[in-house]
Amino acid sequence: MKTNDVILQTVASVSAFIILTFAAYLFFAGHHEPGGGFIGGIVIASALVLLYLAFDMETVQQGIRVDYKILTGIGIGLSTITGVGAMLLGYPFLSHTFEYVTFPFFGEMELATSVLFEVGVSLAVVGATMTIILSISEDV
């Protein structure tokens, strides 16, 4: 039976970008407001799940050529490197620092090394969630 999913596919391909924008907001708001790396990663994973729901696995994997297991490894490695980097500079493990830097267009902004740790957390969460969901949806 031929099925027609044009409404679902159109809505999904538009709203995936809205959800990814919300994920970026949640990620960068995490330092001063509710949000952070974990919930940012979960929202990114939910946008990907919406794409997998509207299209099929092979179509999405043609567009997003990412092995989610490797993504998990990259995330955990990045989080570990930010801890080891503090040890190389003579501070205890996982010591983080921040500094106020003046940019030409955006003005004075706070740059913290915790953001790199949160990037690692976010990548690990996206990788683990998508690995679980795509593994249990194998129909063979």
Add this chain to the structure above:
Amino acid sequence: MFDAILLLMLLLLAIAILAGLYRAIKGPSMADRVIALDLISIMMIALIGVVSIYLETDAFLEAILLLGILAFIGAVAFAKYIERGVIIERKRDD
């Protein structure tokens, strides 16, 4: 006075959630239950909005948007499971 109105709104929303819960338990078909769960999610969004007005905070506004996204994805997943039997297909045959 304003707090009393907000509490009355919370009570009405709770009654609406209970009505949706009745339909989710009693509903004869699977689609009735899915629609009832979707209605409960929307009512919970309204409930979070009223609670954040009542507590005079804006810390819950992300939760509203997040619950909307999750309700949509959950409803789509249930609808696809009812119609096709699978949620994520390997290769679509069309």
